[in-house]
Amino acid sequence: MATELQRLIDGLGRRLQRNISVDDWRLHQLAFSSHEYGAVDRLREQSILKRDVPNGAADWTFGAGAKTAQGPFRPPVAPEIGATMQRLCVPIRHEGVLLGFVWVLEGDDPLTDQEVEAVLAALDTIAIVIQRDQLTHELHKSRARGLLRDLVAPDDARAREHAAAELIDADLFVASEPVIAVVVTLHPGEPALLDGERNVLEGWLERIGARLLDRRHVSLIRRDHGLMLLSEKDPLISGPAKLSLLEELLANLGRDLSGIDPAAGVGEPVRDLRDFYRSYQQAESAARVSRLGDEFGRVTPFDRLGVYGLLSHIPPEELTVHALPPGLRRLLEAGAKGEQLADTLEAFLEHAGDVQAAAEKLFIHRTTLYYRLQRIEEYTGAQLALGEDRLALHLGLKIARLIGLRRD
Template identity: 35%
Template sequence: MSLDDAVQDLADRLGVALVVLDHDLKIAAFSVHDTDARLARLARLLAGSTAPVTNSLVEGHRLRYVKHGVRVPQAGGELVVLPLRHEQQLLGYVYYVEDREAPRVDDLEVLESAAPEMGALLSLRISERRHDKENSKNLLSALLGESPEARSAAAETLVRENLIDDVENYSVLVLQAPESSSRSVTRLAVEATLEFTMRSTTVKIVGAVLGAEGIVLFPRPVNHDRLERALADHDLEEVVAGVGSVKPSLPEAVDSYHEARLALRASRLDRRRYGRRVFWEDLGIDRLFLQLPLDRLTASQLPAGVRRLLGAPQGAELATILEGYLDSGGEIQGTARRLRIHRSTLYYRLDRIREIIGCDITDGATRLELHAGLRIARLAGLWPHR
């Protein structure tokens, strides 16, 4: 008998709607919810908006330690909760909301008598989940690896085992916690993305933590707003996310992965411009610059004008002025507005920049050299501190 069958048989016997949660209070199984009120409760639970069994309730009623059912008065109806164990290890909880007109006196006895079998079946479900998660991780690693043969085999297996939809639009999301955080934050970000997607759609996605990176494979483009909501729901605003472009086949998802890593790198190198959620399509010319060996570049390799400007007194401030001027296409009013300075101040500082770099900043070829040089200097961390 499966956990689902056991839950439904017990629910029918009691005349209630049962829900089984694992140790982390995530849904492991539930019975049929056959009334409007029960369906509404289930919908809220699946949407993640309300959960009758919370960590505070578990702590307040010592549910990790008790071996019998507990009745908890609540506004929406009494909550009946029973811990589930297997071989003395706490694995989760089974609960129902009392909404019957005539409860039976032996309900707790019936529930408790079924607990050993349900605990064993929950243990099996958790083991299966771990196996599925490890299998998905191995397949995802092979799909994004260097061997074309391994990528093709992993792609076929992912589709055959129904782990990902068989479509013509695949994109990769790479997540990474701040350097000051542990890798568990990255794992939480992956799980939050998977859970949010499962709650909001039937689209199948695959995610895992590989090394220091959290990776999620989507059979469609990644939506920026939904990504923000998925991470915001778990207070993961500090997690950096890079998103690759859509590819037409699963073996080609590796290209989206490399793009996503570069997008994530852009956030690390220029948070001011990109923020923490960066899409490959938004990188512009930085798509090329980010593939340079930026960590090996030195100031001596920059164009002479850029090198002189960055080495001058107030070099960081003057470089920011020139960067803003070039970003605005050399238009004075737009530059002043972008930099929030008066036009007369801008004219004065541009004259000072001309003196330092010794060239005409209205010349097209010179502008290209200066603009590219400044951008590379910023990405390579070669700007002087203010």
């Protein structure tokens, strides 16, 4: 069913025979005329397809004075962002507060004074509808976020069950669809987010959510990361589209926040909202592991973690230096020489004991590799000819990376 704002914009579009759209003050698209009146440019096409404006559009809009304009104005055409046709921008204000913008695509046929007056006459009604919709949206969003916090409570099954039921009963999330968790971190080690980082991350999670189907997403900012609850059945993120969307999210975060290293982990689907916390724990692990080596991308699904996925089931408080084999601890504590031998050991084990392949990986002669392997056995007390010893050392090296003792 069309919203009241959508009906207003459709009616105004029919009256003027113009392509019209409405954004909120952050340029999130709220409505657009459902019928196309003549040619459109790439900016309008992308805004409709993505339900968001492309990169550069915000700078173009606000650079033209949109935040301070008290009446209609015409930003210059900007082919670099797809704005190849002239458009009229009309700020929407209520009691001096900027709520958003009405956009009218003019092209080579500017609106007449009477047509501009028709747009201005509709502004008060549009402002009232936007205010009411925003208040309702904020109330629903606040409630959904509170329930999402309970949904990931690790030791409170009753809270999780109540939150899952309330999300569905209150029509805040669709029922009977598999769900996944996405965790977004900005720094290695997951330190607490700064206020500015929280605001930017929250803004981009909301912009991503605005491009998805209603009742199929909830986002939340936690102490050190962002969290998204997503329906696996949303056709807008099916297949590779999900990873592409998250790559875009990380790219935008990297552009807007200097000095950050964003990463995202994706949990496996669960069929019941009550089990969402499992996908959340997997997404946390995937986001953390994604920083360990080049074999992982910036967006890492849990099912690609390999042995790290198994290790993630060990309670974090148990994954300490004391979990390492004693001989491997001695090797890692031996300074620069120990690090060199640890690199050699890792290359040897990663290539399943293939001396030639390991030597080529390390750019050393096989004779040098044999010498180093002998030194490794002396340090660790292990026998590399024994599969059990190789397995213990290999797992130990993985744990050392997981707890930050080793990095590329």
